[in-house]
Amino acid sequence: MGSIEQPEPTVKIPIIDVSGYLAGDPKATAACAAELREACENQGFLQVIGHSVSEATQKKFLDAISRFFALPTEEKEKLSQSNSPCYRGYEKIGGQKLDELDTNATTDQKEGFSIRPERPLGKFLAGPNQWPEESVVPGFKEAYMEYFWAVHSLSKAMFQLMALSLGLDRTYFDAFAADPDGICLCRAHHYPPTPPDAAGRTRGVGAHTDFGALTLLLQDTVGGLEVLHKRTGTWHSVLPVEGAYVCNIGDLMQRWTNNRYRSTMHRVISPLSHTDRYSCAFFNDGALDMMIEALPGCVPEGEKPAYEPLKVEKHIVERYVQSYGAGGTYIEQRA
Ligand SMILES: O=C(O)CCC(=O)C(=O)O
Ligand SMILES: [Fe+2]
Numbered sequence: 001m002g003s004i005e006q007p008e009p010t011v012k013i014p015i016i017d018v019s020g021y022l023a024g025d026p027k028a029t030a031a032c033a034a035e036l037r038e039a040c041e042n043q044g045f046l047q048v049i050g051h052s053v054s055e056a057t058q059k060k061f062l063d064a065i066s067r068f069f070a071l072p073t074e075e076k077e078k079l080s081q082s083n084s085p086c087y088r089g090y091e092k093i094g095g096q097k098l099d100e101l102d103t104n105a106t107t108d109q110k111e112g113f114s115i116r117p118e119r120p121l122g123k124f125l126a127g128p129n130q131w132p133e134e135s136v137v138p139g140f141k142e143a144y145m146e147y148f149w150a151v152h153s154l155s156k157a158m159f160q161l162m163a164l165s166l167g168l169d170r171t172y173f174d175a176f177a178a179d180p181d182g183i184c185l186c187r188a189h190h191y192p193p194t195p196p197d198a199a200g201r202t203r204g205v206g207a208h209t210d211f212g213a214l215t216l217l218l219q220d221t222v223g224g225l226e227v228l229h230k231r232t233g234t235w236h237s238v239l240p241v242e243g244a245y246v247c248n249i250g251d252l253m254q255r256w257t258n259n260r261y262r263s264t265m266h267r268v269i270s271p272l273s274h275t276d277r278y279s280c281a282f283f284n285d286g287a288l289d290m291m292i293e294a295l296p297g298c299v300p301e302g303e304k305p306a307y308e309p310l311k312v313e314k315h316i317v318e319r320y321v322q323s324y325g326a327g328g329t330y331i332e333q334r335a
Contacts, residue, residue, distance in 0.1 A: 212285025
C-alpha cells in the first residue's frame with residue numbers, strides 16, 4: 001500500500017455578492033457580514049461582486065489608464081512621483097520595492113499612477129495631484145476621479161459591513177473611513193509583458209502585506225496575483241473575476257482586531273505573457289490621528305492585547321519610508 005497523500009491545502013477566497021446588503025435587505029446583510037467575518041478570520045482575502053461601482057465607470061477608467069501608460073516614457077516622467085511632495089503621480093518601473101525582507105528580490109516590475117482628493121499641504125500625503133494635459137490623455141482626470149469616488153463609496157460600505165461582522169455598531173468605523181483628510185489613495189498599475197529571460201526571476205510586486213486597513217483591488221483578466229498560505233508556505237492564485245473587487249485586510253486592521261482578522265502576504269508574479277496587465281488598488285487607510293487599539297470583543301477574557309496602542313500616522317509614514325525610501329516634503333520636514 002502506498003503512503004497516504006496529504007490533500008493539497010486549499011486556500012478559500014470566497015466570492016461575496018453584496019447586492020442584498022447594499023440594497024438594505026436585513027437577511028442578506030446578516031449573511032454577508034457572516035461571510036465577511038469568515039473570510040477575514042481565515043485568509044484575509046475575498047472578492048466582492050454585486051457592488052455599487054458600475055461596469056461603465058470601471059471600463060472608462062481602465063481605458064483611460066491604458067492610454068496613459070501607453071505614452072512615451074519622457075511624457076510620463078514629466079509627472080514623476082519624485083517631484084511630488086505627497087507621493088502623487090507617475091511611478092516608473094522599479095520605483096517601489098514592496099518585498100522588504102528579501103534583499104535579493106528585484107524591484108517591483110510595475111509602473112503606477114497615484115491620486116487622492118486634493119487637500120491643503122500639511123498632513124501626510126496631503127497636497128496636489130499631477131495630471132497629464134487634457135490634450136495628451138483626453139478624459140483621463142475625469143475618468144480617474146469618477147472611479148475614485150465610486151470606489152470610495154464602496155469602501156465606506158465595506159467598513160460598515162466590517163463593523164457588523166465584528167459585532168460592532170454599523171457606524172463604528174465611519175469616523176475612520178470617511179474622514180476627508182483620511183488616507184484614501186488610488187494607485188493604478190501597469191505590468192508590461194514579461195520577456196522569457198525575466199519570467200520567473202522578476203516580480204510584478206514583491207511579497208508584502210498591505211500597510212493599512214482595507215484594500216479594494218480591481219484587476220483585469222490576465223492574472224498573476226497570488227496569496228500566501230501561511231501554514232504551508234505555498235502560494236495560490238487569486239483567479240480574476242471580471243469586474244469584481246479583491247478585498248483584503250491590511251496590517252492596521254489586523255492590529256486593530258488583535259490578530260483576529262488577517263493581513264495576508266501577497267505578490268504579483270510575472271508570468272511569461274505577451275499581454276499587458278492592468279490593475280488598480282484603492283487603499284482606505286483611514287484617519288491619521290486615530291489611535292489603533294484592540295477593538296471591543298477582540299481580546300479574549302483574561303488576556304492582554306497583543307499590541308500597544310499606535311497612531312495611524314506613525315504606522316503609515318514608517319511603511320511608506322520603508323517601501324519607497326524617504327521622500328516627500330512631509331518626511332523631509334520630520335527627518
Ligand atoms: O496589482 C495587483 O494585483 C496587486 C497590487 C498590490 O498588491 C498593491 O498595490 O498593494
Ligand atoms: Fe498589496
